[in-house]
Amino acid sequence: MSIEIRDVNKRFGDFVALEDINVSLPTGQLTALLGPSGGGKSTLLRIIAGLERADAGTVRIEGVDATRMSPQRRNVGFVFQHYAVFKHMTVAKNVAFGLEIRRRSKAEVRERVDELLKLVHLSQFADRLPSQLSGGQRQRMALARALAVQPKVLLLDEPFGALDAKVRKELREWLRRLHDEMPVTTVFVTHDQEEAMEVADEIVVINDGRIEQVGAPDTLYDAPANDFVMGFLGEVTQLGDVRLRPHDIEISRAPDLAGSVSADVLRLTRVGFEVRLVAGTEDGREVSVVTTRAHARSLDLGEGDPVWLTPSTGATTVPALTPLLVG
Amino acid sequence: MVRLSPPIKWAVRLVVIGYVFLLVGWPLITLVQKAFAGGLDNFQAAFSDPDVTHALLVTIEISIWAVIINTVFGVTMAVLLVRHEFPGRRAVSALIDLPMSVSPVVIGLALLLVYSGRYGWFGPTLEAHGIVVIFNSPGMIMATCFVALPLVVREVVPVLEEVGDDQEQAARSLGANAIQVLRRITMPAIKWAVVYGVVLSLARSLGEFGALKIVSGNLTGLTQTAPLVVEQKYNNFAQGEAYAVSFILVAISVLCILVVSLLRPKESHS
Numbered sequence: 174m175s176i177e178i179r180d181v182n183k184r185f186g187d188f189v190a191l192e193d194i195n196v197s198l199p200t201g202q203l204t205a206l207l208g209p210s211g212g213g214k215s216t217l218l219r220i221i222a223g224l225e226r227a228d229a230g231t232v233r234i235e236g237v238d239a240t241r242m243s244p245q246r247r248n249v250g251f252v253f254q255h256y257a258v259f260k261h262m263t264v265a266k267n268v269a270f271g272l273e274i275r276r277r278s279k280a281e282v283r284e285r286v287d288e289l290l291k292l293v294h295l296s297q298f299a300d301r302l303p304s305q306l307s308g309g310q311r312q313r314m315a316l317a318r319a320l321a322v323q324p325k326v327l328l329l330d331e332p333f334g335a336l337d338a339k340v341r342k343e344l345r346e347w348l349r350r351l352h353d354e355m356p357v358t359t360v361f362v363t364h365d366q367e368e369a370m371e372v373a374d375e376i377v378v379i380n381d382g383r384i385e386q387v388g389a390p391d392t393l394y395d396a397p398a399n400d401f402v403m404g405f406l407g408e409v410t411q412l413g414d415v416r417l418r419p420h421d422i423e424i425s426r427a428p429d430l431a432g433s434v435s436a437d438v439l440r441l442t443r444v445g446f447e448v449r450l451v452a453g454t455e456d457g458r459e460v461s462v463v464t465t466r467a468h469a470r471s472l473d474l475g476e477g478d479p480v481w482l483t484p485s486t487g488a489t490t491v492p493a494l495t496p497l498l499v500g
Numbered sequence: 501m502v503r504l505s506p507p508i509k510w511a512v513r514l515v516v517i518g519y520v521f522l523l524v525g526w527p528l529i530t531l532v533q534k535a536f537a538g539g540l541d542n543f544q545a546a547f548s549d550p551d552v553t554h555a556l557l558v559t560i561e562i563s564i565w566a567v568i569i570n571t572v573f574g575v576t577m578a579v580l581l582v583r584h585e586f587p588g589r590r591a592v593s594a595l596i597d598l599p600m601s602v603s604p605v606v607i608g609l610a611l612l613l614v615y616s617g618r619y620g621w622f623g624p625t626l627e628a629h630g631i632v633v634i635f636n637s638p639g640m641i642m643a644t645c646f647v648a649l650p651l652v653v654r655e656v657v658p659v660l661e662e663v664g665d666d667q668e669q670a671a672r673s674l675g676a677n678a679i680q681v682l683r684r685i686t687m688p689a690i691k692w693a694v695v696y697g698v699v700l701s702l703a704r705s706l707g708e709f710g711a712l713k714i715v716s717g718n719l720t721g722l723t724q725t726a727p728l729v730v731e732q733k734y735n736n737f738a739q740g741e742a743y744a745v746s747f748i749l750v751a752i753s754v755l756c757i758l759v760v761s762l763l764r765p766k767e768s769h770s
Contacts, residue, residue: 245674257670
């Protein structure tokens, strides 16, 4: 295990940021800390980096107790949401910073910087200032800078949060590929469940300062430990006595399936290839259903039509304990 | 932007220009005219008086020391105030502005009370160890530092706040220690604020009068500074020389500001 966190607690005044956190993050993997804003995931990352100190508990990195170690001695790479580029230095100088601090020879620094800039596709920008780069390029530079010192672990705090949707998608695919080529133990914080599911080998769901569940993306999606995890990883709706995902509901025009519930289509929206509809059941609840455009067309669905809804076979369901607002 | 109709816009411009001209422009122009009234005669007369040249040298010496001390402490205090939480932080922040609101004469008197060799409560001890503060350079440097205290701090603090500590944290996580972070990250970021603070401090130090008059004892040829010489010459009906020295003081300040605005990069880095 590369990072071992034991009984970590952290408060900011009266606010409990982290409570009894215990988690082990495996070597060489890409782990996502996923959760809503203010849930404590960034605080946990900053405690691992040494930028924040835990009130209680221990942090071990590669078997070494790092709890009281200053950030400069931990040998972790840290990438910030807003890049934290050194504005007055060129791209090459930014990447070289950690190596120059470590007093490596000029030739070695140059060679390593060239190599890293090639890796992040910024070779032609070596002599520019960060202000001449786009957001995505700055973040790639920040990543190269963090990787230059060959850190034992790479920590990224909402690395793509400040970028627009298209660049974000490109960069996370690129991060995944980069990690496959260069398997440094990597932990990144995100509040975007899609990002976590797409990129991470393992996801740690954090909410209200506590860990809700740890597992592979598919495990979390298919077997959520509780309501919160299920709700956070994807859309949830309620049909009869169970909660399930909107795409796990089958629609038919006749009550030919056992356990089906009758409803009327209230609203129907087409988003790209999928059709989202809201149906009202007889008990007055609204159910969200997602289906493909082809299927909706084959049923000839329109607003006001009567339909029958059934949970599809193998659907992930949790019993509905509390009333749910349709999301 | 408030949109004004052309006549009002011109009226507002006229008022502003008129105000600055009457308050600053006209008096300074008159001073320059008077200084050069007899060609360079006034300057020759002034520079032939060893007390005047000595006073100018004293002013420059005191100012340079005060600026150096003020810069070191100003940057340190700004970093402390912005980057660290400590008990009494707000009180320190308020105290730094005090010299702006207190008359320099009062500051001079206060220093006298503490450091005077005869009746100050700290002065006699220092004098017993051979350190003469009052009517001597140390006291004059202290008084100048006091009046110029806020100028560096107040230039640097907003820049430090705006830059944030992300870059410093990134540097630390890359292995830099406190001194390396300060030298390689913090200082380059606040460079221009420090330069401005230094220029303002220098201008303020060159012109200090009230506090220095009390603390220096105004000893001609010994502790008398250039502004004090201006007063003495003026009172002794040597107005020409007073104007000449005044012009030199103004010229140094204007030169400082000019050099900085020329050196400063055109676009402020985003």
